[in-house]
Each structure stands twice: as C-alpha cells, then as structure tokens.
Amino acid sequence: MREENRSLRQEQIEAAAYELLETKGYAGTSMQGIARKARASNETLYNWYGDKQGLFRALVTRNAAEVKGHLESELETDTDALSILESLGPKLLDLLTGDRAVALNRAAAADSTGELGATLSASGREAVFPLLEAVLLRARSSGALRFDDSAQAVGLYLDLLIGDLQIRRVIGRQPRPDAAARAARAARAVRYLKALLV
Known part of the structure; x- marks a missing residue:
C-alpha cells in the first residue's frame, strides 16, 4: 500500500475509533467495531496496531x-x-x-x-x-x-x-x-x- 493511501486509511480508522470511543466508551469499543465502522479489515487493524x-x-x-x-x-x-x-x-x-x-x-x-x-x-x-x-x-x-x-x-x-x-x-x-x-x-x-x- 502506498504511503499516502496508508496515511488516509489510518486517519479513517482513527476517526472511527474516536467516534466509537465517544459513544461506547473504552470498554465498549472493540477492534472489530472499529474495523466495521472504518470499513477496514480486522487483519489490517491488528497488523498496523497490534491490539486495542x-x-x-x-x-x-x-x-x-x-x-x-x-x-x-x-x-x-x-x-x-x-x-x-x-x-x-x-x-x-x-x-x-x-x-x-x-x-x-x-x-x-x-x-x-x-x-x-x-x-x-x-x-x-x-x-x-x-x-x-x-x-x-x-x-x-x-x-x-x-x-x-x-x-x-x-x-x-x-x-x-x-x-x-x-x-x-x-x-x-x-x-x-x-x-x-x-x-x-x-x-x-x-x-x-x-x-x-x-
């Protein structure tokens, strides 16, 4: 993945994480929920970030x-x-x-x-x-x-x-x-x- 595309995807994933954090709190925010909200794969999130x-x-x-x-x-x-x-x-x-x-x-x-x-x-x-x-x-x-x-x-x-x-x-x-x-x-x-x- 090209660097600018990866940066854009990271921004989308992180924006989704903030949105879920505000509505569901930390305990209610899951990697799967973030992936779904950002329309990203679970594999991408775990490869890039490791875990929640x-x-x-x-x-x-x-x-x-x-x-x-x-x-x-x-x-x-x-x-x-x-x-x-x-x-x-x-x-x-x-x-x-x-x-x-x-x-x-x-x-x-x-x-x-x-x-x-x-x-x-x-x-x-x-x-x-x-x-x-x-x-x-x-x-x-x-x-x-x-x-x-x-x-x-x-x-x-x-x-x-x-x-x-x-x-x-x-x-x-x-x-x-x-x-x-x-x-x-x-x-x-x-x-x-x-x-x-x-």
Missing part, C-alpha cells in the same frame, strides 16, 4: 506529536527557555483542551481496567515531561529561574498553565478556549513562574 491498546496508544501519541515535536526542535536550538515555554503554552493548551483529548480523558475516567489511563500517561504526559524538564533546567542554568527540584518546577509550570481547565473541559463545564485565550494564559503562566522561582 496499541491502537489507542497510537491515538494518544499522534495527538501529542505536535507538542513533543515542538519541544524537541526548540531544544536543539539556543532559544532561551522562557521563550520556549511561551510558544509551547498555547500548543499544549490546544492539545489538552481539544475534542480528541477530552474524548480520551472521558473514556479513561470510565475505564475500570485503568488500561487507557496508563496509555494516556505513558504516551502523553510521560513522553512530554522530560522535555519540559530539560527546558526548565536550561532556564535554571541561564539564571532565568531558581529551583532545587526540576520535577517540582515542571509541576508548578503545568499547574500555572492548566490548573483545572482540562478537567472542567472533560466534565463539560468549560468551553474550549480560543487562540487568544490560550496565548494569554500561556504568557500569564510564564510571568507567574518567573515571579515564583526567583
């Missing part, structure tokens, strides 16, 4: 790819750390408050096995956290921030940036913030981080 957890790991990884790629490319430059955080913030907020992240988090909360939550954590937060830690260590080495524990510093940044916004989106009590609101919140998080870690 592999498919959802691919969804989470793809969803987080822009943020992860942004951090990786910025860390290869000599851009100052606080500028990296300011440009990252709106992208991270867009990711975490987007419809796909909301669907994944709702399903993870309802999944009594904990499988989807573990997948979300491993392919999302745990993949991005070390990159954020590297950014904050760069800020410390340049004298822009002062802290002893880098993991706590990353946690503080995420608290300032996200707060309870994501959970309010997941429970349907907060509309998705627009680009201007995301940019303002990201700038405020960096401003407060600088004020706290001096």
